[in-house]
Each structure stands twice: as structure tokens, then as C-alpha cells.
Amino acid sequence: MKPRRQRLVLVVMIVVGVGIATGFALRALQENLLYFYSPTQVAEGEPPEGRKFRVGGLVTPGSVNRTEGALDVSFDLTDNNTTVTVAYAGILPDLFREGQGIIAHGRMNGDGVFVAEEVLAKHDENYMPPEVAEALDQVHGKDSGP
């Protein structure tokens, strides 16, 4: 083999080798790389018990209950399969609304309610002007217009 060819093979082998090693490492860390659990995963008991974790889902329309005169709020998060109730006391992000993707950080209490210490809004990959969003809502007959 010419030295140049040898170096080419070496470089390709470095990339492939490091790629495979990284692939295995990421597979092993899969669980830790998940930023949040879905309500279904929570119902199946996947998150570690007694520890803080994140749950993410869509806010069920009509489930938001605000306490009069306080910051306390409770709402349901759903992945259209299972629902988990979240209780939170604090300021909600601008994008928080019914039907919006939300990630809450906290832990489960004894009554099956998720007590959140932090609530973040997850925006989606759709970008459109309000008129288009309205038109889409009318077509789909959604009751939760933006």
C-alpha cells in the first residue's frame, strides 16, 4: 500500500471507530439523554421513584384552574393517551396556553399529582401568520384556537 493510501484508510478508520464508540455510549446513556418523560411513561412507572424528573405534554384544553388571588395553578398534561395533573405555583412562560406543549420539572406527590417547581414552554416547529393558524383551526375544528 502506498503511504498516502495508508493514511486515507487510517482517517476513515478513525471516523468509523469513533462513530461506533460514540453510538454505543449514546445508546447506554439513552435514558439520561431524554430531557423529559411523557405522561404514558409516567403512568407506566418509568421515571425514577422519589426523585425529581421532567414530564412533557400538551396542556389539555379546559383543564387550567387558577386559584383566585394567588399564583397557584393546576392543569392536565396529555400525550393524547394518558394524562397527568400538574400543580404549580409561579409565573408561567409567555407561550403557556391550552393545547401548548409544556415541560414541567418536579416530583410526584402521594396523590398522583405532579408538583412542578419549574414550568417551561416547548414551542413547535410550525411557523405561520395568525390568519393561517385561524384558518387551519377552522378546518380541523379545534376548540383551542391560539
Place this chain on the structure above:
Amino acid sequence: MWKAFVRWFHRMASPPHFYAAASRWTPWFFWSAIIVIAICAYGGLVLAPADYQQGDGFRIIYAHVPSAWMSLFVYVNMAIAAAIGLIWRIKLAHAVAASCAPIGASFTFLALATGSIWGKPMWGTWWVWDARLTSELILLFLYIGYMALRSAMEEPSRADRASAVLAIVGVVNVPIIHYSVVWWNTLHQGPTVSKIGEPSITWAMLWPMLGMMVGFMLFFGAILLTRVRGEVLARERNSKWIKEVAVS
């Protein structure tokens, strides 16, 4: 066709020839970048409608998305140049790789900073350790590590080879960054443009963003050529052709 390309490539690999060609091309890249970026800034900041959810806040994508995209593009460029330099022992390729690093690091920083500024009002936080943000931060560290490694070595040829290996190893991070939002649950949104099927963004919002990407690429071309010229001057400072260039 291929033969002509190979001949052109070999000619470009000669420093005096490259130096002269780069001097001619730089203003073309620079001015076309300015024009394209100006047009697309107008398209994105004035002509494009406000978003249904984020209002005018979404307009930061016209800086954020092209810089994030460039941070990956520049890295791949750097790794390929480093590999060419390593395999074919072309010094100019190493000079290109070395010149890519600070530009790429700047784009990465810009992507992280604009994302953070936007994240505070929209998500409710400056920073989270989700897969996309973390892997992009690792990219910034790769760039910085590459530059640190180069500057730690006195001898250019040794610095070239050592840093080339680092650049090539780091290239595995590029697909991880790109697919992080698909493989794992992240706070960062999923792909808008590159997903299968129609891009889920209105054309009036999309074209300035795609144009911005072209503008950023041209800008990168202008800066890269300028930096490589500087790099070539420093490396060849004792050669005869440099003296001829300096005198003329």
C-alpha cells in the same frame, strides 16, 4: 471534466497561485454577501408576517438558524480540509482548516447566544441541558480545543497533524447535533425545514431564512479567503514569491 477539476485543484494547492486567486475573489464574496444579507434582513424583519404564537419574537431565527447551520457547515469544512491535509500532505489544506476554526467558533457562539436570548421569554429559561443545546455547546468546546491545541505547538507541521486528528474525531458530533431533536425528547423544537414532506413554515417566512443561509455562506467565503491569505503569508514568510508580492 474530472481531470480538469483535479488539475484546478492541484494548481490551487500551490500557495502563490492560491494567494493571487483569493485576493481576486474576496471582494466578490464580500459584496455579494452584504447585498444578499441586506435583502433578506428586509424580507425577514419587515416583509415576513408575525408568527401566530411567538409574534415578532420569532424573527430571531433569521440570525439564529443560519449561524447554527453555519457552525456545522464550517466544522465539516474544517474536518475535510484537515483530512485532505493529513492524507495528501497539502500544507494549504492545513492552512484552510486552521482558518476555519475561529470563524466556526464565532458562528457557534452566535447560535448559542441568540438561542439563549430568545429562550428566556419563550421557553422561560436562558439555558437547559437538553441534547441539542448540550451537543452544540460541545461543538464550541471542540473549536476552542482545536485552536488551543494549535497554539500550544511551536512547530506548524506538528500542530497541523495533531489538530487535524482532533478535527476529524470531532466530526462525529455533527450528526449528533443535527439529529439530537429527532433521537431524543428535547426542549428545542424539531426540524422545520429539513423534515420529510413540506417544511412547516410559510413561504413568506421561509425565503428570507434560506437567503440568509446563502448570505452567511458568502460571508464565510469572504472571511475564510482573507484568513487563509494571512495564514499563507505567515507560513511562507521566508519564501521568494512572498518578497515579490510584497514589492509589487
